[in-house]
Amino acid sequence: MSDVKLPSVMDETVSRRDFLKLAWGAAGLLALVEAGGVALSFFSPRTAEGRFGGVFEVGAVDDFPPGSVTPFNAGRFYLVRMEDGGFLALYRKCTHLGCAVPWNQAEQKFICPCHASAFERDGQVLNPPAPRPLDRFLVTIVDGMVRVDTGAPIQRDRPGPADLVYA
Amino acid sequence: MAENPDPRPEHLPQRIWESIQRDELPPPDDRGRMRLVMNNLVLHLHPSKVARPTLKFTYTWGLGGLALLLVMILAVTGVLLMFEYTPTPQTAYLDMLKLQTEVWYGQLIRNLHHWSGNLLVITVFLHLLRVFFTGGFRTPREFNWVLGLGLLLLVVAANFTGYLLPWDQLAYWAVTVGSSLLSYVPLIGEPLRNFLLGGPEVGAATLTNFYGLHVAIIPLALMGIVSFHIWRVRKDTLSIPRRLDGKIDDGGTGSTQVEKVTTLPHLVSRELVFALVMTGLILMWSVWVNAPLEAAANPDHSPNPAKAAWYFMGLQELLLHFHPVFGAIIIPTLALGALAILPYQRFDLSAEGVWFRSLKGRQMALVGAVTGLIATPALVLLDEYALDLPGLMPSLPTLISNGWIPLAALLLLLIVYYEIIKRVFKATACESRQSVFVLLVTAFVVLTVIGIAFRGEGMALMWPWEVLG
Numbered sequence: 001m002s003d004v005k006l007p008s009v010m011d012e013t014v015s016r017r018d019f020l021k022l023a024w025g026a027a028g029l030l031a032l033v034e035a036g037g038v039a040l041s042f043f044s045p046r047t048a049e050g051r052f053g054g055v056f057e058v059g060a061v062d063d064f065p066p067g068s069v070t071p072f073n074a075g076r077f078y079l080v081r082m083e084d085g086g087f088l089a090l091y092r093k094c095t096h097l098g099c100a101v102p103w104n105q106a107e108q109k110f111i112c113p114c115h116a117s118a119f120e121r122d123g124q125v126l127n128p129p130a131p132r133p134l135d136r137f138l139v140t141i142v143d144g145m146v147r148v149d150t151g152a153p154i155q156r157d158r159p160g161p162a163d164l165v166y167a
Numbered sequence: 168m169a170e171n172p173d174p175r176p177e178h179l180p181q182r183i184w185e186s187i188q189r190d191e192l193p194p195p196d197d198r199g200r201m202r203l204v205m206n207n208l209v210l211h212l213h214p215s216k217v218a219r220p221t222l223k224f225t226y227t228w229g230l231g232g233l234a235l236l237l238v239m240i241l242a243v244t245g246v247l248l249m250f251e252y253t254p255t256p257q258t259a260y261l262d263m264l265k266l267q268t269e270v271w272y273g274q275l276i277r278n279l280h281h282w283s284g285n286l287l288v289i290t291v292f293l294h295l296l297r298v299f300f301t302g303g304f305r306t307p308r309e310f311n312w313v314l315g316l317g318l319l320l321l322v323v324a325a326n327f328t329g330y331l332l333p334w335d336q337l338a339y340w341a342v343t344v345g346s347s348l349l350s351y352v353p354l355i356g357e358p359l360r361n362f363l364l365g366g367p368e369v370g371a372a373t374l375t376n377f378y379g380l381h382v383a384i385i386p387l388a389l390m391g392i393v394s395f396h397i398w399r400v401r402k403d404t405l406s407i408p409r410r411l412d413g414k415i416d417d418g419g420t421g422s423t424q425v426e427k428v429t430t431l432p433h434l435v436s437r438e439l440v441f442a443l444v445m446t447g448l449i450l451m452w453s454v455w456v457n458a459p460l461e462a463a464a465n466p467d468h469s470p471n472p473a474k475a476a477w478y479f480m481g482l483q484e485l486l487l488h489f490h491p492v493f494g495a496i497i498i499p500t501l502a503l504g505a506l507a508i509l510p511y512q513r514f515d516l517s518a519e520g521v522w523f524r525s526l527k528g529r530q531m532a533l534v535g536a537v538t539g540l541i542a543t544p545a546l547v548l549l550d551e552y553a554l555d556l557p558g559l560m561p562s563l564p565t566l567i568s569n570g571w572i573p574l575a576a577l578l579l580l581l582i583v584y585y586e587i588i589k590r591v592f593k594a595t596a597c598e599s600r601q602s603v604f605v606l607l608v609t610a611f612v613v614l615t616v617i618g619i620a621f622r623g624e625g626m627a628l629m630w631p632w633e634v635l636g
């Protein structure tokens with residue numbers, strides 16, 4: 001083999017043996033990556049229609065008076081209507097470690113039973129350890145009907161007016 | 168044509184028996200005993216001869232063997248449970264009730280599986296401590312220590328995935344909280360969590376995934392690595408117990424020469440007795456104490472407090488004091504990384520087999536334990552009632568004020584502690600390192616106890632009788 005390795009760095013000839021080694025290595029690597037890809041997609045989550053993860057049509061705009069917080073357990077969210085009429089769908093999962101956060105009607109805030117994080121009506125953190133406001137879902141209003149898409153929770157650093165949807 | 172005489176015995180039953188068992192039973196002499204150990208599928212996990220001093224119970228405390236026994240009990244009871252259990256949200260909890268009320272010995276089998284699984288976590292942890300304190304991880308056993316760490320992780324993973332299967336409130340929320348820790352890993356955390364749970368929340372897909380992991384993937388990996396681990400113990404031989412004066416601990420005056428005895432009967436008989444006694448104790452415990460089962464899982468209602476599984480309580484307690492990235496990711500990774508490179512450090516080979524390395528080593532270990540016992544509760548109380556780092560530094564993100572800063576402070580304290588042990592008490596690097604290890608292990612155990620017994624509603628600190636009440 002020593003005669004194959006020429007001292008010159010500039011020499012770019014590759015011996016047949018080295019080329020085949022490289023080719024086998026690359027093919028093996030490719031096969032591994034492909035197998036990994038197959039495994040990953042095989043196990044990737046599937047969402048069923050009409051259940052959590054799908055789109056919910058929750059009712060007419062007028063069903064929700066301003067200043068109300070309405071829970072939808074099947075969709076894992078609260079439909080919030082702010083005083084100014086704006087709609088907001090809040091994922092009820094605590095941003096700390098995932099407990100289900102109940103709305104406390106008396107204190108007018110969300111209080112997590114697990115580690116006592118508290119959130120305002122718009123999801124803003126009132127009390128740590130939660131690191132960020134409650135996530136929200138996309139709300140759309142079509143022909144006066146409110147729809148919530150639970151497909152992908154939207155994370156935010158702080159709540160803003162852009163989160164609200166108006167009829 | 169000359170006939171070839173058949174050398175096998177004349178009678179058919181004898182021919183059949185000899186095709187199965189090749190060696191003479193009982194073995195006539197030591198050579199026969201050694202050959203039997205070599206040729207028998209189960210026995211050949213052993214070497215044919217072992218050093219007599221390693222037979223001493225208070226050297227290994229039988230912990231590796233107990234771990235193996237528990238793995239076997241878990242395999243048998245686990246397979247039995249599979250026949251009575253279907254992993255869907257509709258059936259899982261009902262199957263638990265059925266096990267308790269309808270299935271003959273269902274409750275007993277579930278108890279055996281439950282308690283063996285929990286005891287395995289404790290056993291493997293104690294085994295790790297035993298190996299550490301007798302220096303059993305030194306050359307040539309470095310890699311076997313690393314394999315052991317892999318086993319520790321697998322045992323915890325097996326417990327965690329099994330925790331979900333009863334589908335009661337305990338299971339549902341412990342797994343919710345536990346898997347949420349993952350989502351704090353930067354970048355890949357969230358996709359990884361979704362992949363593992365089969366969606367953003369614990370649900371039907373999670374149960375399927377965890378079941379597959381719990382009954383197939385983890386046990387296969389565990390059996391593979393356990394075989395490798397024990398084969399390495401056989402190849403490397405066990406470290407020899409020695410006394411403070413460096414002589415071999417043979418129970419007598421101490422010698423410099425290792426006496427070897429045949430594995431059969433010296434080691435095998437001890438193993439059998441120990442396995443029988445432990446099986447008996449586990450059986451009795453499982454007859455008397457039932458595995459817990461709470462109300463059926465209700466995704467709409469988190470219990471208060473929602474606690475993790477008990478072996479994660481130390482982690483959970485860290486999480487109450489640190490930003491989650493630190494409590495759940497950085498600190499555990501640092502600890503595991505330190506454990507993994509530990510055997511590759513330079514150390515004094517002459518201390519192998521001596522409990523706590525030396526007399527100074529024993530004293531410094533005690534200093535470490537006492538320091539950990541006092542400092543940990545003190546720091547927890549300080550952080551809970553007096554110190555509000557994010558409040559003191561409102562302009563900084565909590566990742567820094569409640570992460571980098573306290574971690575740096577703690578590491579600084581550890582370095583100061585190490586230097587004090589080394590300079591003031593004149594300990595060697597090896598003894599000082601051990602003292603730091605004892606300090607950290609004590610801290611971890613204290614945190615675990617605080618999490619289990621001193622955290623009640625809303626995760627507030629309270630007395631154990633209030634937690635239970």
Ligand code: HEM
Binds near residue numbers: 304308312
């Ligand atoms: C399922 C888990 C495990 C099983 C079944 C197991 C089994 C065993 C057995 C049967 C032995 C023989 C001596 C004894 O009983 O102490 C042993 C030795 C050893 N184990 Fe483990 N073990 C496990 C986990 C671990 C862990 C977590 C570590 C450390 C990180 C570890 C590191 C070692 C080392 C280094 C030795 C050699 C000790 C010496 O020569 O003194 N093992 N193991």
Ligand code: FES
Binds near residue numbers: 097099116130
């Ligand atoms: S999960 Fe809500 S505060 Fe921890």
